Amino acid sequence: MRAAIWTAYGPPDVLEIRDAAKPTPRADELLVKVEAANVFPGDCELRRFDIHPFFWLPLRIMSGIRKPRRMRILGQEFAGTVEAVGSRVTHHRVGDRVFAPTALGGAYAEYVCIGERLATPIPPNTSFEAASCVAVGGLNALHFLRVGQVGPGKKVLLYGAGGSIGTMAVQLASLMGAEVTAVDRGDKLATLRKLGAHRVIDYQREDFTASGERFHAIVDLPGKSPYRRTIGMLAPGGRYVLGNASAFAMLRSLGRSRVKVALTGYRPADLRYLRDCLASNDIRAVIDRCFALDDIVQAHRYVESGQKVGNVVLIIGSAAA
Numbered sequence: 001m002r003a004a005i006w007t008a009y010g011p012p013d014v015l016e017i018r019d020a021a022k023p024t025p026r027a028d029e030l031l032v033k034v035e036a037a038n039v040f041p042g043d044c045e046l047r048r049f050d051i052h053p054f055f056w057l058p059l060r061i062m063s064g065i066r067k068p069r070r071m072r073i074l075g076q077e078f079a080g081t082v083e084a085v086g087s088r089v090t091h092h093r094v095g096d097r098v099f100a101p102t103a104l105g106g107a108y109a110e111y112v113c114i115g116e117r118l119a120t121p122i123p124p125n126t127s128f129e130a131a132s133c134v135a136v137g138g139l140n141a142l143h144f145l146r147v148g149q150v151g152p153g154k155k156v157l158l159y160g161a162g163g164s165i166g167t168m169a170v171q172l173a174s175l176m177g178a179e180v181t182a183v184d185r186g187d188k189l190a191t192l193r194k195l196g197a198h199r200v201i202d203y204q205r206e207d208f209t210a211s212g213e214r215f216h217a218i219v220d221l222p223g224k225s226p227y228r229r230t231i232g233m234l235a236p237g238g239r240y241v242l243g244n245a246s247a248f249a250m251l252r253s254l255g256r257s258r259v260k261v262a263l264t265g266y267r268p269a270d271l272r273y274l275r276d277c278l279a280s281n282d283i284r285a286v287i288d289r290c291f292a293l294d295d296i297v298q299a300h301r302y303v304e305s306g307q308k309v310g311n312v313v314l315i316i317g318s319a320a321a
């Protein structure tokens with residue numbers, strides 16, 4: 001099979017299109033023919049090994065000390081068609097359209113194996129491209145909103161709302177009945193309004209901490225909000241959730257019940273919820289641009305340029321547009 005092989009830790013051109021062995025599913029796995037994969041910002045962080053100090057060593061041991069050896073293919077989520085099933089698989093059949101998050105990599109390839117618990121049917125109204133960028137953003141968004149105790153009537157501020165996780169968080173928070181204020185760069189704000197944000201703020205033009213407003217939850221996705229001024233914007237009992245906390249921020253959060261460092265786990269029930277939201281058109285994937293698998297280097301460069309709104313999708317099979 002063809003795949004984008006991760007040949008070294010470094011800039012986008014360490015990714016090379018090569019032939020690789022087609023994987024074989026274990027008893028509880030599906031072999032999926034990949035049609036589309038999301039180029040997640042986290043894939044770029046992993047590629048250049050720009051990893052949080054707490055996770056640096058375990059991840060480096062997992063991927064390979066001097067260069068990526070045990071993990072050769074990046075890609076954290078995909079959509080495709082089931083090509084074969086393991087002997088203990090009960091819930092999926094050959095030909096099913098599914099989307100799923102991978103553990104950390106493997107989706108930038110023509111085939112991938114995935115545990116059947118995580119593979120989720122794509123609703124008929126949803127394309128492979130759209131389904132390929134719902135799982136990771138949606139799962140993280142759901143988790144961060146829950147940690148922030150977001151619910152009906154709550155005022156939530158989403159900082160860094162224009163990316164993969166944020167565009168899902170705006171929609172899911174609105175669905176939960178919250179009043180959403182979204183902060184990001186000016187060119188992303190029109191999309192955020194369309195997704196349901198009540199108020200949008202351009203962080204390059206406006207100091208969002210100067211409004212005097214109070215929020216029940218502030219979810220800072222990239223971990224770049226000014227700590228002291230942001231925490232001062234919490235309503236009584238409110239929570240300040242950090243999606244990407246520095247080591248210092250993690251230590252500072254210890255013993256402070258209002259500050260939460262949110263690390264996501266993947267729950268199949270949440271994937272089913274996201275599927276239902278797609279099926280009822282309550283959420284949609286925001287796709288900025290698509291690239292062919294052959295253009296993986298350009299795709300990574302584009303994601304790193306900071307220009308994207310929502311997601312960048314890699315088209316791998318012929319069934320995706």
Ligand SMILES: NC(=O)c1ccc[n+]([C@@H]2O[C@H](COP(=O)([O-])OP(=O)(O)OC[C@H]3O[C@@H](n4cnc5c(N)ncnc54)[C@H](OP(=O)(O)O)[C@@H]3O)[C@@H](O)[C@H]2O)c1
Nearest residue numbers: 041160162163164165166221222224243244262263264306
């Ligand atoms: N805790 C976990 O388990 C977990 C899991 C996955 C991801 N993450 C973290 O979650 C974060 C968001 O992920 P993502 O995939 O949504 O990233 P993304 O697609 O790159 O989105 C991040 C958004 O934040 C904006 N931004 C950057 N600097 C900002 C600032 N100073 N003020 C306001 N907005 C700013 C970016 O816009 P511009 O750059 O264009 O300004 C971009 O729109 C990442 O930092 C990632 O590491 C955490």
